Amino acid sequence: MKKIIVTGSNGLLGQSLLALLLEEKDKYEVVGFSRGKNRSGREDFRYVSMDLTNKNVLLRELNKENPDVIINTAAMTQVDQCEDKKEECDTLNVDLVKNLIKYSEEHKAHIIHLSTDFIFDGKKGCYKETDEPNPISYYGLSKLKAERELVNSSIDYTILRTILVFGKVYDMSRSNIVLWVKESLEKGKSINVVNDQYRMPTYVTTLAEACKAAIDKGKYGIYNVSSTELLTVYDIALQIAEKFNLNKELISPISSKELNQKAQRPEKTGFDLSKTKKDLGIELRKFKEDLQNFKQIIT
Numbered sequence: 001m002k003k004i005i006v007t008g009s010n011g012l013l014g015q016s017l018l019a020l021l022l023e024e025k026d027k028y029e030v031v032g033f034s035r036g037k038n039r040s041g042r043e044d045f046r047y048v049s050m051d052l053t054n055k056n057v058l059l060r061e062l063n064k065e066n067p068d069v070i071i072n073t074a075a076m077t078q079v080d081q082c083e084d085k086k087e088e089c090d091t092l093n094v095d096l097v098k099n100l101i102k103y104s105e106e107h108k109a110h111i112i113h114l115s116t117d118f119i120f121d122g123k124k125g126c127y128k129e130t131d132e133p134n135p136i137s138y139y140g141l142s143k144l145k146a147e148r149e150l151v152n153s154s155i156d157y158t159i160l161r162t163i164l165v166f167g168k169v170y171d172m173s174r175s176n177i178v179l180w181v182k183e184s185l186e187k188g189k190s191i192n193v194v195n196d197q198y199r200m201p202t203y204v205t206t207l208a209e210a211c212k213a214a215i216d217k218g219k220y221g222i223y224n225v226s227s228t229e230l231l232t233v234y235d236i237a238l239q240i241a242e243k244f245n246l247n248k249e250l251i252s253p254i255s256s257k258e259l260n261q262k263a264q265r266p267e268k269t270g271f272d273l274s275k276t277k278k279d280l281g282i283e284l285r286k287f288k289e290d291l292q293n294f295k296q297i298i299t
Contacts (some may be wrong), residue, residue: 002027005031007074008034014032016167025291039170093145097149110220112158112229113159115222116271117199117269125268147222160210160225166202186244188247190252196232199270207225
């Protein structure tokens, strides 16, 4: 039996991982580390409430638990906020990872860490794991710094890079692209959506499966995880409207320049997924298919 700690277990991916891993209680003992009360709606695992950025508390609790694997889902992901609060961003996105590495170097734990397409500048698109990063936002830079800490360490690590994660769990503190579009249109609200940024959204269930596959197959290194088709964010919104039978006329295309966000976004990301398909062996689908699976769960 493997003991697995999920940091950020209250988040979208954190709660999805709990649901997946706790299906096999004979294989995994799962412990959640997160801030505040346990928001997963489950009581069949150990939950430790803590400030993950407090190094002493984190190391003390890790030493108590002695995990085989740490899945680090905790991060500051609001891109514009990271631009404004660089120190806070680094504390959670970089320093936490350094502290997890410190523990793992002494105790031989496997770290699975989540990263992002925003480490790239978006000039090329369909990035391979080996392509040269060049972040254009502070968020992207912070995630790249964390990756480099892992790559330069002596531990067993798996970095899963992902894009626009969507899904729904028991108690959510934040929305995501699919819920935002769906809920806005259900209320009859008009929305502006960029038509000059290209992405491959990721269903949170797929991402959780990738984490589990990395554990079960003992796969280390860097992997890309997303859906399989490159779409503009505007096209993504149209597909959401279509799938949930909502009014597409409420969606207006807008350029990134017009949106005028604080942090720059990469124009075209998307991933080459061949290494992930080969090594992790999980099923990766078109966004439309992932949306259909998601719809079946929430309706």
